Amino acid sequence: MKQNLFNVIALLATSTLVGINNPANATPSNYQKSCNNISVFxxxxxxNCSRTNGSFNKTSIVLRGIENINGTFKVTxxxxxxxxxxxxxxxxxRGNDLKAACKSRNGTLKWTSTxxxxxxNINGVLKYSSSP
Structure with a gap:
């Protein structure tokens, strides 16, 4: 009985962790509604993102999870x-749409977006609120 209970708890914990990192569970980004001069390098x-007091703050964030897989953006x-x-x-x-020309396996460039x-935007700072 104890082993079965342990297995159920382990399964629930694993399911919860998978759900947290599952891109399908991510919320759409909304920073573009309160930020301007959006760029990517x-x-x-x-x-430049607005703070609660109305001023703006220059902020940046390193993007996570996006790879080029054969010329296509994939969140891995x-x-x-x-x-x-x-x-x-x-x-x-553009807004929250990332675009690029990415190399495929045969070396040709292919336009892709995600x-x-x-x-x-959390009080003028770009932050991840859920998994990408």
Missing amino acids: GNVLSA DPGKVSNYQFTCQNIRI VLQGIE
């Missing part, structure tokens, strides 16, 4: 720093 997102491991910038060029951001997930 490599895997760093920067913006939200715990890791994004590495797409090593095989992609013309990287740009909607950034889980990034919020």
Whole structure:
């Protein structure tokens, strides 16, 4: 009986952890509603974001989990720093839509995009509020 109870607890704990890191559970980013001058350089997102007192703060965040897989952006491991910038060029951001021309296995460039997930403006600072 104790072993069965332990197995159930372990299964629930594992399911909970998987859910936390599952990109499908991420909330859409909303920083673009209260930030301006949004830009991206490599895997760093920067913006001027409003504070609760109405002033603006220059802030940045390292993007997580985004990789170039055969010319397509994929969110693979939200715990890791994004590495797409090593095989992609013309990287740009519009709102929370990240776009780039990325190399495929055969070396050709392919345009790809992904909607950034889980990034919020918290009193003038870009932060992840959920997994990307």
